[in-house]
Amino acid sequence: MSEQRGDIGRDLARIAIFAALIVVLGMATIPIPGGVPITAQTLGVMLAGAVLGPRRAPLAVLLVLVLAAIGLPVLAGGRGGLGVFFGPSAGYLIGWIAGALVVGLIVHGGRITWWRTALGTVVGGILVVYLFGIPVTALVLGLDLGPAALASTVFLPGDLLKAGAATALTLALRRAYPPAFGIRTLDQAAPARVA
Template sequence: MTPTSRDTGATLGRIAVFAALIIVLGTVVVPLPGGVPITAQTLGVMLAGLVLGPRVAPLSILVVLALAAIGLPVLAGGRGGVGVFVGPTAGYMLGWIAGVVVIGLLLRTGRPAWWRVALSALIGGVLVVYAFGIPVQALVTGVPLDLTALSALAFLPGDLIKVAAATLIVVALRRAYPRAFADTRERAAVA
C-alpha cells in the first residue's frame, strides 16, 4: 500500500514533535567536568525510538542534529553550531541515531510488554549510545578509554531513571493511545 499525503503529513508531524521534545528536554542540564553534561535529551531519544520505530525515529534525531549544525541552540545547555560535532559529545549524538534504530528493532521483535520496552530503552538508549560516545569522548579529550568509560559511570544512575521513565510513559501511552505507535500504523498499512 502506498502512503497517502495524509500519512506523509502525519509522519512529518510525528518527526517534528519528537525533535521538539528532544530539544525541550535539552534545557534540563546538570554540568559535569569533562565537557559532557547530564541532560534529559536522552529520555527524548529513548521515547522517539520506542514510539516512532526504527525507520522514522532516526529522522527526528537528524532534524535535531541538522538544526544544531546550522547554529541553532538546540542541544543541551543551548549549544549549537558545527563545533559540537567535533567536541566531546559528538559520539553520543551519533549514538542517538544508532540507538533509536536498535530500540525500534528490539521492540518490534515481540509483544511490547513493559520489560521489552525497558530492555529496548536500556540497550539502545544507554549501551549503544555509550558505545559511540565513550570512544569519541576519549579521543577528543585525550583521556584514556578505560578512564573515560569509568567516568561515564556517573551518567548511569540518571540514565537508568530515564529508562524507567520512558518505560512508564510508553506503557501508559500504548494503553491510552495505541495509534501513536509506528508498529500499529505499519500493521494497519499491511491490512
C-alpha cells in the same frame, strides 16, 4: 493517493513532535567536568525509538542534529553549531541515531511489552549510545578508553532512571493513544458513512 499523503503527513508530524521533545528535554542541564553535561535528552531519544519505531525514530534524532549543525540552540544548555560535532559529546550525539534505531528494533520487534520496552531502552538508549560516546570523548580529551569509560559511569544512574521512565511512559501512551505508534483505531480505519 490522498490516504498515502495523509500517512506521510502524520509520519512527518510525529517525527517533528519527537524532535521537539528531544530539544525541550535538553534545556535543563547539569554541567560536569569533561564537557559532556547531564541532560534529559536521552529520555527523548529512548521515547522516540520506543514510540516511533526503527524507521522514524532515527529521523527525529537526525532532524535535531541537522538543526544543531545549522546553528540553532537545540542541544543541552542551548548549544548549537558545527563545533558541537567536534567536542567531547560528539560521539553521544551520533550515538543517539544508532540508539534510537536499536530501541525501535527491539521494542517493535514483536508485541510491545514492558520487558521488550525496558530491554530496548537500556540496550539502545544506554549501551549503544555509550559505545559511540565514550571512545569519542576519550579521543577528544586525550584520555585512555578505560578512564573515559570510568568517568562515564556518572551518567549511568540517571540513564537507568530515564530508561524506567521511558518504559512507563511508552506503555501508558500505548494504552491511552495507539495512533501515536502509527496504529489506526477502528474509527480511523473505517471510511465515513454518509447518512
